[in-house]
Amino acid sequence: MDQGSIARILKQVSGGEDEIQQLQKALLDYLDENTETDASLVFSRKFYVAQWFRDTTMETEKAIKSQKDEDSSEGTHHAKDVETTGQIMHRAESRKTFLRSIIKTAPSQFSTLKMNSDTVDYEDACLIVRYLASMRPFAQSFDIYLTQ
Secondary structure (H helix, E strand, O other): OOHHHHHHHHHHOOOOOOHHHHHHHHHHHHHHHOOOOOOHHHHHHHHHHHHHHHHHHHHHHHHHHHHHHHHHHHOOOOHHHHHHHHHHHHHHHHHHHHHHHHHHOOHHHHHHHOOOOOOOOHHHHHHHHHHHHHOOHHHHOHHHHHHO
């Protein structure tokens, strides 16, 4: 991955959200911007929002399950583990709130959410998609699957 380009995109995208959420917003803005030229981008946008919401839900469930497993096996809490789980839960809730706001937005209001029309071009959008895909669990464990 071209970390320099990712850093450049993050600098251009305004917002106090986490890195992943900034990239998601930039990609959604790019898709919104180009829906007039390609109607399939409307489906792509809905697919990404649904997939990201599902991923966030799965991440939260895994954090809760791992915390319960640790509690039952060890019998005591570790402050660091609880803090990490709390951070995961907080980050997941902020991402869900962001995605819910995107879902509730009517298509005619997309233009009001746009940050800057020249922030992301086609190559940057492809890079963002590859970067976000590389963060998914399957992509991270692909080498293990291939080795087996």
